[in-house]
Structures are given as structure tokens and as C-alpha cells.
Amino acid sequence: MRSVSARRLAGSVVLAAAAVAAAAVPAFAHVTVQPGTATQGSYTAVAFRVPDESDTASTTALEVDLPTDHPVASVSVQPVPGWTAAAERTKLATPLKTDDGDEITEAVTKITWTADATGKIGPGQFQEFKVSLGPLPTDTDKLVFKALQTYDDGTVVRWIEEGKEGQPEPQHPAPVLTLTKAGAGTSADAHGMAAPAAAPAAAPAHAGSDSTARILGVVGIVVGVAGAALGALGLRRRPSA
Incomplete structure (x- = not known):
């Protein structure tokens, strides 16, 4: 016994x-945004990291929504071999003002990457889609990028759920870029990119x-x-x- x-x-x-x-x-x-933090008011480059979760299907498209409540004036994408990127612009309800006093009435609010026959993300693989953003808003501590991941079998995974403090992580969390306040030891280069005044840690x-x-x-x-x-x-x- x-x-x-x-x-x-x-x-x-x-x-x-x-x-x-x-x-x-x-x-x-x-689906995450890397790195996960950036400085308010700065220009930065981030990558949307997309792993393929399926055992049999390949990822063929990624759609990322940029927040419209905190729009970013300058958005550009880095080419990815085997993929085509299309940026969608939207008229802003409240124009953005530049340091020169100009007004920006439109901003990129959606980016869609579509794979050709050679660019699919296969099972067990991942791809990064890099984007330059700036200047980042100074009136919020995070930017939430809701994303849709499409597979060649027709499946669409919606990475759109926002986590809440004190609650378990949702099943399909949206990528989040945390924004921190600029420290006293930082400065900006000619392109507005935040840079440390001393040797970087x-x-x-x-x-x-x-x-x-x-x-x-x-x-x-x-x-x-x-x-x-x-x-x-x-x-x-x-x-x-």
C-alpha cells in the first residue's frame, strides 16, 4: 500500500x-515594446517584438495603434526585409505645437506591417519592428499601443487588454511604454534625443x-x-x- x-x-x-x-x-x-521605458519629452527608438505562438501557423501581419489621446508628432519606421509598412495619419482634435511655434494638425495613429512570402514569422520564431518616436508626451506616464497579430490560418490575436494595478496580468496585454521624467543629469542632443550628461550607467x-x-x-x-x-x-x- x-x-x-x-x-x-x-x-x-x-x-x-x-x-x-x-x-x-x-x-x-x-507582443511587447522594447525597451519598456523612455524619457518624457525625448525622442526614442523602440521595437515591437512579435513572437509566433502557433505550432502550425505563421504570423503574416502586425497592426499597431498609436494612442490618440497622447499623439506623437514625429513617427518613422525602419524597413524590415520581407515586410511592407503602411502608416495611417489622423487629423488631431487638438493640434500639437512644436518648439518653433508651428502647429501639427495630423499624426500617425496606426502602423500596419504586412509580410510577403519570404517575411512570415514561423513557429518558434520572432521578429522586431522598429519605430522612431518623438517628442514623447510629458503629460502622461505611459503610452499604450494596442496591437493585432494575424496568422496565415486566419487567426487574429488581439493584444489590447490594459493591465490594472494590483490585478493579475491579462491574458493578452497591450504593449506599454513607461515614460519617466527627465532627470537633472540629462540633456538633449540636436535631434531632441535625451542623453546623459555623464557616462551612462x-x-x-x-x-x-x-x-x-x-x-x-x-x-x-x-x-x-x-x-x-x-x-x-x-x-x-x-x-x-
């Missing part, structure tokens, strides 16, 4: 480890790396418990002297 109970315990632990590993996989697959660790470390730590603990359970099972089954 003890042997049967031990086997059941070991089986339950192994199943729990598999469940933890399975739950950890989607955390790597979100070490770059912060990638948010995804931190998540990966936590997930792998949990999986390691569960696998360790599973190993201990299997070891105990082996000891129980050894004949006594």
Missing part, C-alpha cells in the same frame, strides 16, 4: 511540474529576463520536489536487509 501511495504522490508532483511549465510558456509569447536588465528567471526558478523548485518524491519512491521499494 505504501508503494502505491508513493507512486501516486510522485505522479501528482510530476503532473504539477508539467502544469507549472505549461503555464510559464505564454509569459514568453506576449549600466543598462537595466531586460524585463523579460527577470520574468524568465522567476519562471525557471519556480520550475526548478517543482522539478526538485518531483525528484525528491521519485527518490523516496525508490527507497521505499528497496527490499529490507
